[in-house]
Amino acid sequence: MFGMKIWSTFAAFRDPLTITQNITLPIPPKTTIGGMMAAILGIGYEDYFNDSEYFNFSYSLVLITPIRKKSFAQNYIEDYTKSSETKFNIMEKFSKSIFDLNKLVSEKTVLALKHEKTKAEEKKYAGIGTKITNAEKDLEKSYSAYIKQQNEKMTKPKPIFRELLLSPEYVVFIKDFKYETEMLKSLKNHFSAFLFYMGNTEFAANYRYIECKAEQQQIRTLDSFTAHPDHIVFEPGRKYTKVYAATKTVSDRQYRDYKSLVVCNKQIRLNREVAGYLIKTEEREFNCEFI
Numbered sequence: 001m002f003g004m005k006i007w008s009t010f011a012a013f014r015d016p017l018t019i020t021q022n023i024t025l026p027i028p029p030k031t032t033i034g035g036m037m038a039a040i041l042g043i044g045y046e047d048y049f050n051d052s053e054y055f056n057f058s059y060s061l062v063l064i065t066p067i068r069k070k071s072f073a074q075n076y077i078e079d080y081t082k083s084s085e086t087k088f089n090i091m092e093k094f095s096k097s098i099f100d101l102n103k104l105v106s107e108k109t110v111l112a113l114k115h116e117k118t119k120a121e122e123k124k125y126a127g128i129g130t131k132i133t134n135a136e137k138d139l140e141k142s143y144s145a146y147i148k149q150q151n152e153k154m155t156k157p158k159p160i161f162r163e164l165l166l167s168p169e170y171v172v173f174i175k176d177f178k179y180e181t182e183m184l185k186s187l188k189n190h191f192s193a194f195l196f197y198m199g200n201t202e203f204a205a206n207y208r209y210i211e212c213k214a215e216q217q218q219i220r221t222l223d224s225f226t227a228h229p230d231h232i233v234f235e236p237g238r239k240y241t242k243v244y245a246a247t248k249t250v251s252d253r254q255y256r257d258y259k260s261l262v263v264c265n266k267q268i269r270l271n272r273e274v275a276g277y278l279i280k281t282e283e284r285e286f287n288c289e290f291i
Helices: 030-041 045-049 084-113 119-151 180-188
Strands: 002-008 058-063 069-074 160-166 169-175 205-210 212-222 240-250 254-264 268-281 285-288
Touching: 002 180, 030 045, 030 058, 030 169, 030 180, 030 205, 030 240, 058 254, 058 285, 084 119, 169 212, 169 285, 180 205, 212 285
Parallel strands: none
Antiparallel strands: 002 169, 002 205, 058 169, 069 160, 212 268, 240 254, 268 285
């Protein structure tokens, strides 16, 4: 088992079950923690998505700062470069149609002024009228496509409603991770092969290794989340938040094995004991449940 503290200025752990807006989960789910560890280790997402053993680890998480969210509407900049290649092709075709027609008309004029023509010139002069007719049709088509393209209006993007977490900070404990030896080396040296971020790449994050010792125990008071919401003794003055998230990701970003959790800004008391760990660190002790 090992621990790490993670924090950032902003975070967004998008709930994959939302469609019309980006609602953030209050904590990084197991799949996100797996992605963070992959970033530290330098494992590409296609590799760990297709690794059937990668998500066999268990994790526990403790809130260090209360959950604070900010909701807002995000307006994206209009992409004037969208379909640029198509537009340039239409313009190029229109310009070429004009050039080809003018070239044929000029050739016909030159041939018509010749009093004595060679057999090749007579043959060319005889068929150039058909070529001019076809060129005029091509010009008409390309002109219509050009006008249609010029009259097309840019569709303004609709605002997207988003949620962000403000100054999130967590302590995360991991046990039975496939690459624990490699993780410990990177954590202790504060080395990350890829960018380490909180949910979205624009939210760069930081982390610190936490030395810990764990003792398996039966626990009734938790510092971490709990997967036993039916056993919670709800107390006034505490903010309980329900989380429903996947614990595994497979190829093509398909989420599997969803679990319901409850997190709280203070300790969670249960009406019966559950299997957990007493985890001792330099700063304090944590009673944690793992999933």
